[in-house]
Amino acid sequence: MHYQQISSLGSHLFYMMHTAAQLPEIYTSEAGAVYQCDRHNRLMLSFAGELTVLKLDAFLRLKRSVDKIDLDAMASSPDRSSDFSIITVCGCDRCFVLPLTEVYALKELLSGAKFVLELNSMLHECLNASLV
Amino acid sequence: MKDLLRLRTSLSETIEQILNEQIKMEAEASAMYLAMSSWCDRNGFDFSAGYFKQQSDEEREHMLRLFKYVSDMGGRAISPSVNNIQVEFDSFRSVFEQALQQEIAVTQSFNRIADKCQKEKDYVTFTFLQWFLKEQIEEEYVARRALELFEVIGEEGTGQYEIDKRVPKIKYENEYEG
Numbered sequence A: 001m002h003y004q005q006i007s008s009l010g011s012h013l014f015y016m017m018h019t020a021a022q023l024p025e026i027y028t029s030e031a032g033a034v035y036q037c038d039r040h041n042r043l044m045l046s047f048a049g050e051l052t053v054l055k056l057d058a059f060l061r062l063k064r065s066v067d068k069i070d071l072d073a074m075a076s077s078p079d080r081s082s083d084f085s086i087i088t089v090c091g092c093d094r095c096f097v098l099p100l101t102e103v104y105a106l107k108e109l110l111s112g113a114k115f116v117l118e119l120n121s122m123l124h125e126c127l128n129a130s131l132v
Numbered sequence B: 001m002k003d004l005l006r007l008r009t010s011l012s013e014t015i016e017q018i019l020n021e022q023i024k025m026e027a028e029a030s031a032m033y034l035a036m037s038s039w040c041d042r043n044g045f046d047f048s049a050g051y052f053k054q055q056s057d058e059e060r061e062h063m064l065r066l067f068k069y070v071s072d073m074g075g076r077a078i079s080p081s082v083n084n085i086q087v088e089f090d091s092f093r094s095v096f097e098q099a100l101q102q103e104i105a106v107t108q109s110f111n112r113i114a115d116k117c118q119k120e121k122d123y124v125t126f127t128f129l130q131w132f133l134k135e136q137i138e139e140e141y142v143a144r145r146a147l148e149l150f151e152v153i154g155e156e157g158t159g160q161y162e163i164d165k166r167v168p169k170i171k172y173e174n175e176y177e178g
């Protein structure tokens, strides 16, 4: 196996073992949760019973592609191919195949998490400002 | 908790996006000027062909300047796709009319970006934009003067030839000469 594969497998195992217990969760919903690992600058998405480790870039890409899904079209189309949405993004090794309700839940989870990331950014800015 | 968003880049998502849109606009302007150069070339307007070729090169420089900035700031600079560039133009004059319209659109676009930067309090990008805002004074001036040659010289007789010859000589003076 290639070194990078080994190391990514290694970090996956690391996350699996440490999740939830120690890492700060940034957003939780009924459908899942998003955690932030400050040691590795990664986000972890726990959704539908699976854990996905994401760099911030991949997280933002994932959010963008979920946001782009037309929920109304999915709901109203009689076409069987629109019963599910397939979501794959670069930098995310998980391929999501989701029915409408789960797309909706993932969308809500990701935007909640993104909101907290932005809030955290603002807090940092305020803290920095108050130090001057 | 670390600020991952800010660690990634100092550009907000919105600013990164509008800068990428501007990168695309400059690439399209470059392609458009090249099309104008080609049209002038095959219709016997040699000097104007050279002038538009040079404009095309400048627009690419503008694109790269924006591209480098986005990259330098940790953002994701996107190499733009440029499609469906016009090939034919109605007349010699209409080429210059379109050139001026294009420059006006670019100026307006930079104004909107500057406005957005102020609203987002992104003064780093705002300062970076100053070069472009200043450049647009010159770009619009030259395009407007070129179009005015059609009024001043007139297209009758050897008029078009005279206009063609004068186009590359238009210079913008930074200083006010009394």
Ligand SMILES: [Fe+2]
Pocket: B026, B029, B058, B059, B062, B106
């Ligand atoms: Fe330009």
Ligand SMILES: [Fe+2]
Pocket: B029, B059, B103, B106, B139
């Ligand atoms: Fe220009």
